Amino acid sequence: MDRLFIFDTTLRDGEQVPGCQLNTVEKIQVAKALEMLGVDVIEAGFPVSSPGDFHSVVEISKAVTWPTICALTRAVEKDIEVAADALKYAKKGRIHTGIGTSDYHIRHKFNSNQDEILERAIAATKYAKKYVEDVEFYCEDAGRTDNAYLARVVESVIKAGATVVNIPDTTGYCLPDEYGAKIKYLMEHVDGIHKAIISTHCHNDLGMATANTVQGVLNGARQVEVTINGIGERAGNTSLEEIAMIFKSHKERSIATNINTTKIYGTSRLVSSLMNMPIQPNKAIVGRNAFAHSSGIHQDGVLKNRESYEIIDPKDVGIDESAILLTARSGRAALKHRLCVLGVDLDQDKLDKVYQEFLKLADRKKDINDDDVLMLVGKDRTETHRIKLEHLQVTSGVGVQSVASVCLNLSGVKRFEAAAGNGPVDAGIKAVKKAINNDDMTIQEFLIQAINKGSDDTGKVHMQVAYQGNMYYGFSANTDIIAASVEAFIDAINKFII
Numbered sequence: 001m002d003r004l005f006i007f008d009t010t011l012r013d014g015e016q017v018p019g020c021q022l023n024t025v026e027k028i029q030v031a032k033a034l035e036m037l038g039v040d041v042i043e044a045g046f047p048v049s050s051p052g053d054f055h056s057v058v059e060i061s062k063a064v065t066w067p068t069i070c071a072l073t074r075a076v077e078k079d080i081e082v083a084a085d086a087l088k089y090a091k092k093g094r095i096h097t098g099i100g101t102s103d104y105h106i107r108h109k110f111n112s113n114q115d116e117i118l119e120r121a122i123a124a125t126k127y128a129k130k131y132v133e134d135v136e137f138y139c140e141d142a143g144r145t146d147n148a149y150l151a152r153v154v155e156s157v158i159k160a161g162a163t164v165v166n167i168p169d170t171t172g173y174c175l176p177d178e179y180g181a182k183i184k185y186l187m188e189h190v191d192g193i194h195k196a197i198i199s200t201h202c203h204n205d206l207g208m209a210t211a212n213t214v215q216g217v218l219n220g221a222r223q224v225e226v227t228i229n230g231i232g233e234r235a236g237n238t239s240l241e242e243i244a245m246i247f248k249s250h251k252e253r254s255i256a257t258n259i260n261t262t263k264i265y266g267t268s269r270l271v272s273s274l275m276n277m278p279i280q281p282n283k284a285i286v287g288r289n290a291f292a293h294s295s296g297i298h299q300d301g302v303l304k305n306r307e308s309y310e311i312i313d314p315k316d317v318g319i320d321e322s323a324i325l326l327t328a329r330s331g332r333a334a335l336k337h338r339l340c341v342l343g344v345d346l347d348q349d350k351l352d353k354v355y356q357e358f359l360k361l362a363d364r365k366k367d368i369n370d371d372d373v374l375m376l377v378g379k380d381r382t383e384t385h386r387i388k389l390e391h392l393q394v395t396s397g398v399g400v401q402s403v404a405s406v407c408l409n410l411s412g413v414k415r416f417e418a419a420a421g422n423g424p425v426d427a428g429i430k431a432v433k434k435a436i437n438n439d440d441m442t443i444q445e446f447l448i449q450a451i452n453k454g455s456d457d458t459g460k461v462h463m464q465v466a467y468q469g470n471m472y473y474g475f476s477a478n479t480d481i482i483a484a485s486v487e488a489f490i491d492a493i494n495k496f497i498i
């Protein structure tokens with residue numbers, strides 16, 4: 001078996017997605033879950049980009065033991081110095097530096113030429129080598145870079161000391177055979193290629209990130225850059241869970257990863273919940289329907305022999321249908337166990353708080369599922385809010401005008417307001433705007449999603465609110481979807497009303 005290294009960039013490329021930003025505590029939670037999952041490298045952030053990113057790389061370096069911690073930089077000395085500083089507590093640290101190598105980048109982004117860019121690539125690699133032994137170099141937009149020039153860059157950075165060379169299909173443009181041929185070309189034409197590991201980094205703009213990554217591996221790449229649930233810029237990155245299960249299922253390819261696949265489901269749910277990023281129901285491996293057989297013929301076949309229609313045993317990815325159900329009679333230990341399966345480790349204080357919220361929810365809802373549990377864990381994010389919803393009452397129905405009254409707590413001062421609207425959500429949001437005396441924001445996106453099924457289910461609301469040229473994201477979950485909508489709006493406005 002050949003070893004394939006898993007480089008997870010959920011906390012860097014994934015976290016760049018608007019609305020997916022995490023605070024440091026949440027990032028540490030994800031990093032620990034990734035460690036339990038068995039990833040080899042965690043790309044923890046882009047330290048020069050913000051003090052928050054710098055701090056997160058520092059704290060993740062302290063919190064995590066086994067995986068290499070990687071920090072992204074441009075081919076700029078200052079970036080590299082800041083990254084090296086952020087990595088000072090990492091047991092194994094890697095600097096990931098690089099520059100655009102396609103003509104689009106060289107001509108239009110840098111107004112430069114191939115020779116100058118090659119010099120900058122070599123200089124950045126040598127500079128990073130002064131700080132750490134493990135230096136990864138990325139050739140941004142390698143997918144659209146001429147192969148002969150790409151080979152020159154790869155050869156030069158390996159000579160300069162790069163231990164890993166990343167070949168990103170930054171725009172998700174390549175076809176699988178093209179991307180595979182690119183990796184093959186490098187394997188055959190670069191002098192010294194075996195002194196470094198070649199890495200894939202594929203985006204999903206044409207829905208081919210996973211196929212391209214597989215072709216990259218079959219042609220010689222031995223590191224894959226992936227994210228949980230495939231989250232990432234635009235259409236996302238290659239999904240970790242898909243690559244792990246592809247090579248686990250196709251043993252004849254003799255490629256092995258270190259992923260403990262039974263941790264996939266919990267990690268996927270944790271990331272989805274913390275990043276407020278729903279998973280499409282038909283998503284391979286982790287979607288709600290990934291193992292649901294609805295047609296009679298399939299159900300009959302699966303009952304006779306699971307393998308007639310299932311290529312993966314759900315237990316292999318951590319889905320345990322016989323898991324203990326959580327209800328109002330469940331104790332702390334059952335809740336703690338479920339959280340642990342989902343990759344969440346809480347101290348006693350936090351567990352007590354979540355348990356109290358759990359009991360309240362269990363009074364309103366018969367069975368509490370994993371999404372509910374993760375939603376409760378995230379609930380204390382609103383504790384620091386300056387604007388809090390204390391009370392909401394709405395009348396609505398057929399043939400009556402919707403009216404809402406709210407009581408907001410504005411840093412300790414209570415404000416009551418009422419407003420009418422064309423529906424209960426409109427009325428509630430208008431009342432909030434009156435209470436804060438500000439009507440300048442507009443809702444750009446509004447998504448209501450049931451967690452499971454049944455009329456007693458919890459509804460999740462995702463909202464984008466535009467204010468003074470910027471976009472802010474709000475989220476809430478509640479068994480009352482009107483309340484969830486108003487809470488999501490308040491979550492968003494807390495990010496800009498100071």
Ligand code: KIV
Pocket residue numbers: 013138140141166168169170171201203
């Ligand atoms: O997609 C890309 O090219 C990247 C690089 C910064 C590695 O994310």
Ligand code: ZN
Pocket residue numbers: 013168170201203233
């Ligand atoms: Zn990327």
